[in-house]
Amino acid sequence: MNTLLDRMLPPGRFALAVLVITLAGCTVGPDYQRPADQAAAQFMGQDALNRRDVRRPAPELDSWWKGFEDPQLTQLIQKVLAQNLDLAVAMARVEQARAVALEAGATRLPQGSVDGRVVEQRQSLKSPEGQLASGQPGFDRNQTISNIGVGASWELDLAGGLARGEQAALDEAQAAEASQAGVRVSVAAEAADAYLRIRGAQQRIQVAEQQIKNQSDLLGLVESRMAQGLGNQRETAQARALLQQARTTLPPLRTELAVQLNRLDVLMGATPGTYARDLAGAPTKGFDYNVPQIPGNIAPAQMLRRRPDVIAAERRLAASNERIGVATAEFYPKVSLGGILGFSSLNGGLFTEQAFQPQALLGLHWRLFDFGRVDAQVAQAKGVYAQALAEYRQSMLRASEDVENAVVTLTQLEAQRQDLALEISSRQAARQAASEAYQGGAVSLIEVLDEDRELLRSRDQLAELNANDARAAVATFRALGGGWTLE
Template sequence: MVSIRTAAPALLLILAGCVSGPDHKPPEMPLPAKFSEGGTKVNGDIAGSQWWTAFGDSRLNAFAAQGLAQNLNIQQSLEAINQAEAAVVTAGAGGLPSLTVSGDHTTSGQKGSLRTQTETQNSTGGTASVSWLLDLWGQYRRAREGANASLDAAYSSVDIARLTYLQDLATSYVNARYYQALVAIAQENLKSRRDTLSLTKFQLEAGAASRLDVVQAEGLVNSTLSTIPGFEISYRQAVHHIATLLNVPSSTIIAQMQGGGKQPVFRGSVRTGVPADLIRNRPDIRRAERQLAAATAEIGVAEAKLLPSITLSGAISPSYIHTSARSGGLTSWSFGPSLNLPIFDGGALRAGVKSAESASREQYIVWQQTVRSAIEDVENNLSAVTRDAQTVAALHAQVKSYQEALQLSTASYKDGASSLLDVLDAQRNVTAAQQSLAQAVQTSANDYILLNVNIGAGYVPAGKTTVAEAPAKIVKVSAKKAN
C-alpha cells in the first residue's frame, strides 16, 4: 500500500504538468494562389529591402537612414518593448515562491516620581515569511505565455512604426519635390507669358493689337503669379513634416532641399510575391496573430481560476528581549498548506471564461480582416503601378505637342496671322499639361511607395518574433467562385 507521504509528491508533480485552456494554433484561412495581376513566384524575406533606393535620389536615401535612428514614433514603440518585457516577468511571478523579511527594534520603560517606575527594556525581533501558490492548473504559465505573445506583438509594433515612417517620409519627400516642380513650371511659364505681354504691348504701339489684348495678357501673367505662393506653402509644409519625421529643425531640411531637384521617378517593376507571403512579411498581420495567441492564453488563465488552488506558506519570527535584570530570546514558527476552493461567486469566474473565449474569437476575426485588407491594398497598388507608366508616357507626349503648338501660335501671332487668344490658350494648355505630368509622376512614385509598404518591404526588423511556419493555407480560387 502506498503511503500518503509517498503519493503526495507524485500527485503534485502530475498536477504541475496540467495546463488549463486551449493551446494556441496558427490561424488558417484560404488564400488565392496569386494576386490578380501578379505572378506565382514566392517572395522571400523582404524586410531589409531598401526599395527607396530605386529612385536614385541620394538625399532621400540619407533621410531614410537618418530617420530610422531618430524618429520619435519609432523610439516610442521601442519603449513598448521594454514595458512588454517587464510584463513577462510580472505575469510569471505569481507562480514562484515569494519571501518577505522584516525586522524591528523597540526600547520601552517608565520614569517618574512614583516608586513603580519600570526599568528600560530593549526588544529586537524579525520575521521571515514565505508563500508559494502551487500553479497546479497552469494559470501563471498561461499568463506568461500570453505575456510572451504580447512581447512578440510589441516587436511587430516597432516594425509597423518603421514601415509607417518610411512610407510617410518617402511620400512627403515625393510631395515636396512635386511642389518644387510646380513652382519651377510656374516660373518658366511666367517668363513666357511676360514675353507675350511685352510682344502685345509692342504690337499695341504698332497698331496691330488692342488694349483688350494687353489686358488679357496681363491677366494671365497675374494669374500665374498668384499660383506660386500656394505651391511654395505646400512645399514648405511637406519639408516641415520631413523635419518632424527626422526630429531635426526645419531650417536644416530647408537648406538641404534648396536649389530644387528632380521629381523621384521609378522605372521598373516590383516583385509582389503571392498573398501567403504577406502573412510572413506584413508586421501588422504578425502582430494580429500574436495578439490572437495572447487572447487564447487568457482563456487558460480564466479557466484555472475555476479550480481549487493550494498555497504553501510559512513564517519564522525570532525575537530577543534585554533588560538590566534579565535577557533572552524566543523563536516562533509556522508552516502549512491552505486550500482555496471557489464554490459560489455569482457566476463571475465562468463569465470571465466566456469573456476570454469571446475575446479570442474576436482576435481571430481581426486577424482575418487584417489579411484580407492587406491583400486588397496590394491588389489596388499593383493595378496602379502597372498603369502609371502609361499615363506618364501619354502626358509626356501631350506636353511636347502643346509646347510645339505654343511655338507655332506665337510665331503666327507675331506675323499677324492669328490672334492673341490663340497664344493665350496655347500657354494655358502647356501649363495644364505640365502640371498634369508632374502630378502623374508624383502619383506614380507614391503608388510605388505604397506597393512596397503594403507587401511589407524595407522596415528592417526590430527583433525576432514568433511566427507560425505555415500560418495560412494557399488555396487557388477559381474565377467562378471569385465572382
C-alpha cells in the same frame, strides 16, 4: 535519519506534497492554433506589376527608400527613424510590455525573503499578558522581542493558469513589438511622402516660373508689334491676362511646399523650420523621380505575414486564447508551499537552539462556489478571443485591400504619365509652330495663347504626376509591409 523536513512534514503530508508537485504543470484551456491565411492566391494587380517596364532591380523591402537612388531621401529617412517621437512612444510601450512579461514569468518561481524585527516595549500590567506574567518570578516590564527568519513560498501551478498568463504576456509583448514596427513603417512612408510632395511642389513651381517667363516674353513681343502698328489692344490684354493667370498658380504651390516642409520637421521630432529648410531651394534642372520596381515575385501570404499590423493582430489573438486558460484555471484548487527558518526570542538569546523556530506551510485554496463568477470570467475571455479573431481577419482583409489599391494606383499613374509625356511633346511642337506662324502674321495671337495655356496645363500635370507616381510607389512599399527587418 530524522531530518528537519521529516519533522516539519509528517509522512502523510509529505506524500501529499509530492503528489501536488507531480501534478503541477498540467494546463487547462485551449491550445492556440494560428488561423489559416485567407489571402488570395494572386493579387488582381499582379499581372500589371509583371508588365511594368522598370529597368532597375527591385530594392530590398527592409530599406525600400534606397531604391529611389536619392541620397538626400535616404539620409532624411534615417534621421526620421532616429528622432521621431511617435517611434519613441511606441518603443516605450514595448519596454512596458516586456517588463509585464518578465513579471508574469517570475510569478511561477519560488519567492524568498529575509525578515527581521526588534521591538522594545514596556509591558502593560493591565493587559491580559501583563496580568498573567506580572505574578511570575523575574517578571520585567521592559522587554526586547527579537525575530529574524528566512522564508520561501511557491504557488504550484496545478492547472497551468500561471503558465498561460506568462505566455499571454509574452504574446502581448510581441504584439507591442509588431506595433512598434508598424509605426516605423508608417513613419518612413510618411517622411518619404512628404519629401516627394516637396519635390513635386518644387517641380510645379519651376514649371510655373518658366511659363511666367514665356508669357512675359510673349507679352513683350505683342507690345512690340503693337508699337509697330501690327497688333491691337485686345491681343495685348489677352497676353497680359494669360501672364497673370500663370502667376496665380504660384501661391497655392508655395503653400503646399511650406506645409510639407513643416510636416517633415515634425516627423523628425523638431520644431518646423529646423531641418527641412535645407530642402526649400528649387530642384536642380532636369530633376526627376526614380520610381523603384515593386517586387513581383512575392506571394500574397508572404506579404501579409510581414505586415506589422497583421502580426500584431495575430499575437493579440494568441494572447486572448491564453487568457481563456487563465480564467479556466480558477475552477481548480490552488496549492502553495512555504517555509520559514527563523529565530524568535524575548530578552536576548536570539541565535540559540532554544530560539530556533522553523515553520512549514502547505496551503490550499479552492473556490467551491462563487455564484457563477468564474463561469462569467471564462465567458468573457472567450468573447475577447472571438473579438480578437474577427479583428485579425479584418486586418488581413484590409492588408489585401491596401496592396490592391496601391498596385492599381501605381500602374495606372505610370500609364498616365507615359501618355502625358507624349502629349507634351506634341503640344510643344504645336506651340512652336503657332508662335512662328503668329510672327509671320499667318495666325492670330489667340491660337498662340491657346497653345500656351494647354502646354502649361500639361506640363504642370506631368510634374504633379511625377510626384504622385513616386508617392504611389511609397504607398505600395508601405502596403507590402516594407521598412523594417523581419526576423
